[in-house]
Amino acid sequence: MTKGKIVGLEGSFAVAEAVRMVNADVISAYPITPQTHIVERLAEMVADGELDAEFICVESEHSAMSACVGASAAGARVFTCSAGQGLELMHEVLYIPSSMRLPVVAVVANRALSAPLSVWCDHSDAMAIRDIGWIQMFAENNQQAFDLTVCAYRVAEDKEVLFPAMVHLDGFYLSHVIEDMVMPDDKEVTGFIPEYEHPFVLDPERPVSMGCYGPPFIYSETKKAQEVAFENTKSKIQETWKEFGDVFGRHYSPVEKYRMEDARIALLTMGSSGETAMLAVEELREEGKDAGLISLRLWRPFPFKEFRDAVKDVELLVVLDRAISSGMGGPVCSEVKSALYDKRKKPNIVGFIGGLGGRDIPVKGFKYMVNRALEKVKAIERGEEIETEMIGIRE
């Protein structure tokens, strides 16, 4: 059951449609490749009267997020988007809406970080902002970019949530690629997003102070309150995805599984490379390897329970990182290892770094990782230490 009509749309325009349908009140963003089409399309919609929103032009991403914080504090439904260096310039302000509990929604068209200058996709920008306290989801295709953006608003603005939410979509691979997708009617989407009402808004009739100074006697208590509330958002995210599935017929989970029922070898990816990895899983299956795929849809809050359940019968977990935590290996691999540390029964985990700065990982790249990981497991069993390997590098 899917409602709507099939359209061909690039990921950026799909996101812009979602923002239009939820009737965002304030948009403030600074254009940066590969996010540009999102903000350009939204500017066009506002100029043409398709979307009744205030478009605040700013001189930087730092100001874009600052404008969003202010608008959200005033009770507006807001949107921004960025990528790569722009997200880094925004970094300081990203912590503000999460600690002030303002449901800003942002989309990131993932891009590598300089130097050398690269406008192409990897997840360095996303990994640099793991700890900002935002709900973070990864889209695998343009349909998901649209759906997750719609869901981000419903989750973020829920009275029991009130946290900012971010949707990651791979720059160019999704932002600039036209795919077919199901575009629901405006009314269906608008009806799915309730009126937004924050318990505290800037109002002269009911004055409040937001973002106050927090001396040592209170700072830790504010962080405890924030952290407990953040961890509690996961059930609401799942509930929202369930309700979205009931209305629109597309279902999402914090940890997506492909052919995992009997899998002993699992690939783990985030973002658009999951679809290539699925083809690799099919070929590995034909070769007699019981492979499956896990995609992390929800990145923050980290879905510990669902992840542990997904790998409970897995003997080898092969993790692809599209970013480097310099001196530490792959950030996703480090996190999944830490998520399983306390489990008595856990798979061997072998991490690879690849797909940096727009380098494609073809099907054979994923098959290489699995076959190489099987060799590395033998090395582990011989008591040898293994290192994170960067794949596809010319000597």
Next chain:
Amino acid sequence: MSGEKLGWKDLEIGAVVTEPGSASAYKTGDWRSERPVRENEKCIKCGICYIYCPEACIHEDEEGYFESDLYYCKGCGICAHECPRDVIKMVEEVEE
């Protein structure tokens, strides 16, 4: 309610403060390591200390002399530095 007593469950969402002007209860005088002491016989009541005080904690009394509110005075010494008649001396705070 004094902030020191609040537990994490007592906080409003986003640590919003709902009492207007409550920052005035915060005792910035605790930061002080030196306090201003005046010799009013030298004072010409020019009010320069009052103008320069960054904490705005200096007030004029009924006779036109100026005094620092030690609940807020952080002991920065700007008043002593700016006084044209050397009325104000900064004296080290000692535990009594």
